[in-house]
Amino acid sequence: MSANDDLDRRLIVATQAGLPLVPRPYHALAEELGVGADEVMVRLAAMLERGTIRRIGAVPNHYAIGYTANGMSVWDVPDERIDELGARIGALDFVTHAYHRPRALPDWPYNLFAMVHGSSREEVLTKVGQIRELLGADCRASDVLFSTKILKKTGLRIAG
């Protein structure tokens, strides 16, 4: 592991639970890690540029900001059509995540997952209906799994 990778890793460990809530958070991190503040900022900017950091900001609790219904819609579509269909579904403004995942036959025939958030189950089901309409005859089976309880939500935790 290069020195740069090691510093990146130490920055992940130091910030995975959150950025310090002080006026100069990158300077506070630098002090904690025993490196220069400029180096911390350069490394973080490089990780953001490469996509190792997806974004920096607030991670809201969906329930607390009014999205009390969260439905994981799952679809069985033909493998040869999935990339075209997935791209169209991912572009819908109410879909926050869309993935191609493997089936787990026989219990699980679904290969396309699209997360839909709303203020009520009815709203989510209406939006899921729009996805069904978009898929048309390519939809061979579908289901919607509503989250009924958050059991854990800590995010990434790698060992320090």
Add this chain to the structure above:
Amino acid sequence: MRERAAVPELDAVDRRIVDALQGGFPICERPYAAAADSLGIAEDELLARLQAMLDRKVLTRFGPMFQIERMGGAFVLAALAVPDADWERVNAAVNAFPEVAHNYRRESDLNTPFNMWFVLATETKDGIAEAVRKIEAATGLTVHPFPKLKEYFVEMKLAVRNAA
């Protein structure tokens, strides 16, 4: 079983903060001051409001969101079919693993047997198989991993709504 989380009150400034700061937080000497300036509030007010929203669990975190795949690690969605009678034991066993980043109970109209859905986050790709093995040993149940084969879109685009 539907979650009945009380929605904490957010005033107009809190909402603007949540809407504006889901990404794009600056990397500079005084980033909170810069972000506060664009929101038309003072740096100390932004810091106090972020702390208060973290304390009230309106925010689960404030900071960088990592894509560990870019560092050689992996995030994998996985499911378990947990019998109701065994729910509490299995829930405690699964949540005890630091590799479990999120865990949700999910129920469907079609009564899929998969009712516990969690995300494994590990520092290496091999860590996933190891975590699956440990969770199976701890629970006595088969873990069904659903690794992403392709991601079509991921962007947080949820504006605060009706939250007061």
